[in-house]
Amino acid sequence: MTESLTRATDVGPSHEELVARAGQWRSTLIERSARAEELRRIPPENVEELKQKQFHLAGQPIPFGGLSASLDTAAQVAREVGRGCPSTAWMTSQWPGHQFLVGMMELEFQQEYWGPGPDTLSSTASAVMRMNASPERGGARITDTVIKFSSGIDYADWVIVTAPLGVCMVPRRDFRIVDDWYVMGLRGTGSKSLVIDDAWVPPHRILPGSDFRAGGSPGAKLYPDVPLYQVPPNLVANLLLLAPLIGMGQGLLDIFEERARSRVDLHSGQKAFQREVTQLKFAESSFEIDTAAKVLRDGFAELRMLGHESRELGLEERVRLRRDMTQAAKLVLQAGERLLTAGDASGMYDSSRWQRWGRDLKMAGLQASLTPDEIAISWSRVRWGLEATSRRI
Numbered sequence: 001m002t003e004s005l006t007r008a009t010d011v012g013p014s015h016e017e018l019v020a021r022a023g024q025w026r027s028t029l030i031e032r033s034a035r036a037e038e039l040r041r042i043p044p045e046n047v048e049e050l051k052q053k054q055f056h057l058a059g060q061p062i063p064f065g066g067l068s069a070s071l072d073t074a075a076q077v078a079r080e081v082g083r084g085c086p087s088t089a090w091m092t093s094q095w096p097g098h099q100f101l102v103g104m105m106e107l108e109f110q111q112e113y114w115g116p117g118p119d120t121l122s123s124t125a126s127a128v129m130r131m132n133a134s135p136e137r138g139g140a141r142i143t144d145t146v147i148k149f150s151s152g153i154d155y156a157d158w159v160i161v162t163a164p165l166g167v168c169m170v171p172r173r174d175f176r177i178v179d180d181w182y183v184m185g186l187r188g189t190g191s192k193s194l195v196i197d198d199a200w201v202p203p204h205r206i207l208p209g210s211d212f213r214a215g216g217s218p219g220a221k222l223y224p225d226v227p228l229y230q231v232p233p234n235l236v237a238n239l240l241l242l243a244p245l246i247g248m249g250q251g252l253l254d255i256f257e258e259r260a261r262s263r264v265d266l267h268s269g270q271k272a273f274q275r276e277v278t279q280l281k282f283a284e285s286s287f288e289i290d291t292a293a294k295v296l297r298d299g300f301a302e303l304r305m306l307g308h309e310s311r312e313l314g315l316e317e318r319v320r321l322r323r324d325m326t327q328a329a330k331l332v333l334q335a336g337e338r339l340l341t342a343g344d345a346s347g348m349y350d351s352s353r354w355q356r357w358g359r360d361l362k363m364a365g366l367q368a369s370l371t372p373d374e375i376a377i378s379w380s381r382v383r384w385g386l387e388a389t390s391r392r393i
Contacts, residue, residue: 104212
């Protein structure tokens with residue numbers, strides 16, 4: 001049986017300090033945001049500074065260099081970063097989540113993964129185009145496999161691959177990157193494709209699907225006092241996707257307010273902020289983004305509470321939490337669309353943050369786990385005793 005590891009307390013900077021660091025970083029990120037788009041990956045200096053600020057360590061197990069701060073801290077940090085660079089925010093949220101997932105694995109793999117040091121990074125590969133995986137010597141043989149949308153892969157030491165046998169951890173030497181990330185938005189995430197020609201994954205690098213559940217992973221036993229290891233991991237991951245989206249929405253609202261204070265309305269000759277229509281759109285959009293932020297905070301608070309209770313969530317509870325997350329994303333996207341249609345033609349230039357934030361926000365909203373309709377339908381169906389239509393619950 002897996003023994004628990006002693007968890008230190010008050011390790012590293014506090015939640016408040018980390019969020020403050022993110023806010024102080026914003027102006028620098030704004031200056032570099034165009035460069036992220038040009039590079040089609042996060043600028044190396046952003047990655048280095050992200051590590052220096054210890055953002056990737058929130059949620060990482062303390063015995064391997066992690067902080068006392070949890071993933072709700074990572075989410076709030078990503079919100080702040082999203083106001084400075086949407087693509088950097090995406091990975092500021094995802095990298096701590098990946099570290100958290102590694103903490104679910106067997107202790108032997110955690111020792112291998114963090115053996116070089118606490119700054120090891122990994123990426124996921126989510127859209128399987130072709131997958132060939134079969135059992136071999138207690139592990140898995142993966143061959144001729146192509147997977148798209150691997151965000152941050154240029155900086156990854158490992159990639160997290162979901163195969164039929166479970167979640168597999170594949171080291172950098174066993175995959176190659178295909179530079180095909182030519183997209184509408186979130187260009188700076190560098191979410192390229194990867195190819196695994198032939199790799200054997202030993203058993204200690206695999207988390208079986210049966211263990212990828214609330215309280216069922218080796219990490220849940222290693223770290224019993226970390227409540228988020230006791231709840232369905234997909235719910236945690238979905239909140240980490242919502243967080244940067246909210247930050248992008250707030251960033252767009254920031255830009256709208258800056259423009260409203262300086263721009264002259266061509267119809268009236270007034271400053272735009274003096275116009276009632278501008279005031280109305282700003283108020284409505286601000287409310288929607290603030291409401292989504294409240295859903296994010298409440299979601300983490302509820303998951304922590306449920307984790308402390310160590311009880312299995314019912315289907316109606318899970319689908320209700322997913323409904324709230326996706327409807328929050330819908331609110332942010334609605335706010336963004338309202339703001340974008342209230343602008344003027346000067347925002348169309350490539351040099352304008354206005355259009356770039358708008359494209360990034362729309363791109364983030366296409367993430368399958370954030371799309372609301374099927375989840376909303378499934379919530380109603382479950383409520384009325386029918387079978388859910390969505391598998392993302």
